[in-house]
Amino acid sequence: MNSGHGERHNRHCHHCGRPVRDTTHTRADYSVDYYGLHTGDVEPVQLQNRDDGESTTILRLVRPYEVFTCVECYRKASVQDERERLFRPELAEASTAKSN
Numbered sequence: 305m306n307s308g309h310g311e312r313h314n315r316h317c318h319h320c321g322r323p324v325r326d327t328t329h330t331r332a333d334y335s336v337d338y339y340g341l342h343t344g345d346v347e348p349v350q351l352q353n354r355d356d357g358e359s360t361t362i363l364r365l366v367r368p369y370e371v372f373t374c375v376e377c378y379r380k381a382s383v384q385d386e387r388e389r390l391f392r393p394e395l396a397e398a399s400t401a402k403s404n
């Protein structure tokens with residue numbers, strides 16, 4: 305992920321809302337202020353399989369966007385959870401379905 309050079313920095317943490325800074329590099333080290341995650345809104349689409357007549361539900365990406373998480377929020381377990389769900393929405397659905 306090496307894009308964003310020369311763009312305006314108008315990013316905020318998705319969880320606490322604070323503005324996040326770009327990663328700064330020094331000679332010896334670098335400091336990361338946020339983590340980016342590419343995700344998006346998805347909608348389930350039913351696909352009918354012509355061969356066996358079974359239908360499958362797939363998730364179609366309808367609106368991609370990027371989520372930013374500041375380093376403080378990144379350490380929280382609840383935020384890790386949320387990122388996990390954002391990244392793989394189909395897993396979140398599966399885990400709610402098997403609750404018994």
Ligand SMILES: [Zn+2]
Pocket residue numbers: 317318319320321322373374375376377378
């Ligand atoms: Zn935050």
